[in-house]
Amino acid sequence: MSLAQMVLAILLLPLGAAAVIALFLRKQGALASWVSVAAAGAVVALTLPLVFLQAGATGSVEWLRLGSLTVSLGFKLDDLARLMLFVVSFVGFLIHVFSLGYMRNDPARARYFGGLSIFMFSMLGIVLADNLFMLFVFWELVGFSSWLLINHWHERQSAADAAKKAFIVNRVGDFGFLLGIVMCWWLNGTVNLSELDARHIVSAAVPLLLFCGVLGKSAQMPLHVWLPDAMEGPTPVSALIHAATMVAAGIYLLCRVNVLMVPEALNIIASVGTVTAVYAALCAVVQRDIKKILAYSTLSQLGYMVAAFGLGSTHIVLRKVGVVVVDLWASFGVGAAMFHLTTHAFFKALLFLGAGSVIIGCHHEQDIFKLGGLRKKMPLTFATFTIGVLAIIGMPGLAGFFSKDAILYLAMEKSTPIFLALAFTAVLTAFYMVRLWKITFFGEARSAEAKHATENGISMTVPLLVLAILSVVGGYSGVFGRLAGRVADLVPDAEGSAHTTILLVSLGVMSLGAGAAWFFYPAAGTDALEAKSSVVFSFFVALKESFDRVYGYYVAKIQQRFAMVLNFLDNIVLAGFIIRGLAGLVGLLGYGARALHTGNLHAYVYWFLLGTVLLWAFATGFF
Amino acid sequence: MNFPDNARLLQLAIATPLVSALVIALGRPKRHALKLAAAAFALPALIAIRLWAQFPAGAGADYQFASRLDTGLAGFGISLQLGLNGVSMPLFVLAGIVGLAAGLYALRSGAERLKIYLLLLLVMQGGLLGMFASVDLFYFYFFHELALIPTFLMVGVWGGRDRNYAAMKMTIYLTVGAMLSLAGLIAIYVQSGAQSFDLVTLRAELAAHPLPFTVQKHLFGLLLFGFGTLVSLWPLHTWAPLGYGAAPSSTAMLHAGVLKKFGLYGLLQVGLPLLPQGAQHWAWTLALLAGLGNVLGLGFVTMAQRDLKQMLGYSSVMHMGYCFLGIASLSVIGAGGVVLLMVAHGLSVALLFQLATCIHHRTQTFDLTEMGGLARKAPVLAAFFAAAIFASIGLPGFANFWGELAIFVALWKFSPWITAVAVAGVVISAVYGLRAAARIFYGPPSEAFQRAAAAQPPADLDWKERLPALLLLATLLFIGFWPRAVSDAADAALRASLPAVVPTATVTFHR
DSSP, rough: OOOOHHHHHHHHHHHHHHEEEEEEETTOOOHHHHHHHHHHHHHHHHHHHHHHHTTTTTEEEEEETTTEEEEEEEEEEOOHHHHHHHHHHHHHHHHHHHHHHHHOOOOHHHHHHHHHHHHHHHHHHHBBBBBBHHHHHHHHHHHHHHHHGGGGGGSHHHHHHHHHHHHHHHHHHHHHHHHHHHHHHHHHHHHHHHHHHHHHOOOSSHOOOOOHHHHHHTOTTTTTHHHHHGGGOOHHHHIIIIIIIIHHHHHHHHTGGGGGGGGHHHHHHHHHHHHHHHHHHHHHHTTOOOHHHHHHHHHHHHHHHHHHHHHTTOOOEEEEEEEEEEEEEHHHHHHHHHHHHHHHHHHHHHHHHHHHHHEEETTTTGGGGGOHHHHHSSSSHHHHHHHHHHHTOOTTHHHHHHHHHHHHHHHHHHHHHHHHHHHHHHHHHHHHHHHHHHHHHSOOSSSHHHTTTOOOOOOHHHHHHHHHHHHTTTTIIIIIIITTTTTHHTTEEEEEEHHHHHHHHHHHHHHHHHHHHHOOSSSSSSSSHHOHHHHHHHHHHHHHHHHHHHHHHIIIIIIIHHHHHHHHHHIIIIIIIIHHHHHHHHHHHHHHHHHHHHHHHHHHHHHHHHHHHHHHHHHHOOO | OOOHHHHHHHHHHHHHHHHHHHHTTTTTHHHHHHHHHHHHHHHHHHHHHHHHHHGGGGGGGOOOOEEEOOSSSSGTOOOOOEEEOTTTHHHHHHHHHHHHHHHHHTTTSOOOTTTHHHHHHHHHHHHHHHHHBBHHHHHHHHHHHHHHHHHHHHHHHHTTTTTHHHOOOOOOHHHHHHHHHHHHHHHHHHHHHOOOOOOHHHHHHHHSOOOOOOHHHHHHHHHHHHHHHHOTTTSSTTHHHHHHHHOOHHHHHHIIIIHHHHHHHHHHHHHHHHHHHHHHHHHHHHHIIIIIIIIIIHHHHTTTBBHHHHHHHHHHHHHHHHHHHHHHHSSSSHHHHHHHHHHHHHHHHHHHHHHHHHHHHSSOOBGGOOOOGGGGHHHHHHHHHHOOOOOOOOOOTTTTHHHHHHHHHHHHHHHHHHHHHEEEEEEHHHHHHHHHHHHHHHOOOOOOHHHHHHHHHOOOOOOHHHHHHHHHHHHHHHHHHOOOOHHHHHHHHHHHHSSSTTOOOOOOOOO
């Protein structure tokens, strides 16, 4: 099997699985799920050798050609793509396996697994794409898969609304993204990534327009509103699409088009990421739904990655390699962002699947204040979830510690305000995660569901274990370095006194947040913050709802009314006055025609035929 | 490849529905009439696919499968000249496939006086196939009228609510539009001095001796507003939502899907190549009408619709705006996008109109606000409808995406602001498309639907409904996955016919 064939197989196997399921297995849920899992497994099997052999390759075929426009279907397998390929296929496979258990009793299992396969196809397409047009194609397709899977329980109004919202909000971002691609094509005559690497015209508009796509897909402010709602989808979907992979595609895109970046654009990107990180962390503090907490946490962590990317290229020290000064500017941002993307994929997938395990164990109870005491009833879930919590809050030695430190260090070097904001976010992260962890797993069971909770079967626990191991070891260079190749060299590394400072800072913020939450929140059925300081609590709630309010107002009051007004004008003014006026004139002619109006259908048909013949006869000079 | 044979097949494809209509009119018993009609829809589709497969894409600039028949009008420079080039080939396939789907659906529609309904559909189908295969402008127009008149009859007789008003309005608009474009065509014939309606001759003649700018300006204006009315250019569009709202489904499928493309096709094959300076003169007017009127304005109007068929009608008008914008871009990229989008839109809108009727059979209403939760009873119908909606809002994987993409790319060179307006339309169409899908199929069942379901439990799509839908969907996906099946031939044809349009703007980047 040649390299190109392997890449092609990675891309097409999930598509094939989805097609087979859609065409033949709609009513055989069990078989459909195994077909989908097998395809995901085969993708991992093909990916691993590519990653560990550090195989690099490109190749393409022409997909569309019109005039000077050529769109090609090609792949670019470099270090960045390989890292992402590993994350997507490996985490994806684990979540497929987890879904076997999670969706066991779902009547529409076939549709679910077909959707997962479509998603894998689309996501792998983004990873492999060698040009922006192709990337956009798959970018839209992950949006579709996301719609499909959020909409899985479509009988629920909330799920149907959330799916629609997710797709539309993403389309708003893609408005800018597509314009950016088109502009880039006209400026440079190409949107091929390697060719852009080699040569491109500097422009601030292109990267900013492309970043609009990231706002949507990676749910950055102000387009973040769809992600919390997307939790209406089945939990494994939240883990795969709305935490580990698809939402990270925005960060991957930024790294892919890194060369196009200019300082102005990067400053904006860093600011947007920072604001999102802080805002979402604040929102997470007052959530009660276990998945919503994790969703806001995801938003916040994505903000971290975006901020990291944006930071990377401002005034960084140039590196000397021998006598040659290598211009590595933006690349530190890429390293830090991709590092955190990878570790986040591991521990956030772990946390979501852990939440899924809790939700199944407790018969779909998602309110943490109605859970409690699960530490003993679901020991394996508890243990792995604990590892996930420790990883995300940055416990030294775990994956999240290393990647978060890299970002904090970069921020400290580059921008004090961003550093302070991100450090504050880290405090909040530790705070809301420990809150979630303590209230869910400690104390007494506070509902019948939690009382009768039981640990789940191996299809669900094994993925948890594997992800827990990755959440521990994923940050070490022996693992990440192996996966990321040269991208790992771009991770900023604190040395000397900076190392000590950053270590102290991160230990400090972690213990502050975690300790505060541990002592502030009793494992009880009410929210301590709401009880003790309702002003702060309602401020956070208002903060969270402000965006939805504004958008809700826009949709209901502005957009819809504008549409009604235009519709009125169209119907009354255009169609009514102007056209009826004309019709009156024609109506006079109608008097004559009415003589022929016999109401007999055959008559019409024969009149028509006769007329044709007469016309013809006249034209040919028959008369 | 045996060209004379294929030329015969092309003639056969056009003759079959017309002759069958005649046979049915002469009174074959109904049982045979249905079989005959089925065969008469299937044969042209099969021929179209065969010709498509054998079409030499690289030679798309020349008319393939050509033949010439004298019909007694040679004195006027008119003869029945048939052939397909890279632009007409995809549209001929569109006509064949949508015709077959509409025919299959009509066969089981249980319409009253089914025989006459089928007869009219067959005449329409013959006209549509002939229209795209005509190299002679007279016959191009003649076949269009042949397809148009049965449309009026079908809307007036088999139509739904408001059918009389709708039929009258459609007739007035489309007749006026057709008259204007006929005047334009005749004027070209007169002004060119070529003494011929043959498009190839006209092209050669006018390339050698272009018409003066003022003449071009007036002639293109005639064609633009004539053809524009037929394609529902804002503000000449108001017949369309009303007409489609009232038309029986197979008629709407054929008209919105195929017949409406006559005007765009005319602008691409006649207007742009023969009157390049005229086109340049009108480009901004066209771009503003189509961009602000069709795409943006009517996009919002579409959002406000409560009636499913009206909504589809408006969305179809909105998408025609993209086609006009592609034409206004005066470039091979844009025109190629128009060819792709014409085919794609034809397939997807036909699919949507068919499914709208399938939905109506189950809910007894077209009112979106009264629907809800149909997916739990009819999951396959829901899947088809969702696919059709995603196709029409330009999701990659379906043909429509490629047309829109090429048009957006071409427009940037014309004007980035107009491009932004056009791309904003993509957001708008996602809003109304997904909203409609959600209202009809998802969420808890509405009260009205529960009542309708209690009276008559709705079944999922049966095979007679699935077959035409599958045919359309499969074609959309095929072109979506492999757009070169359409674009290669179109590119060759447009490169040959269009460079004259914008001698300065043929940008040659290495990719």
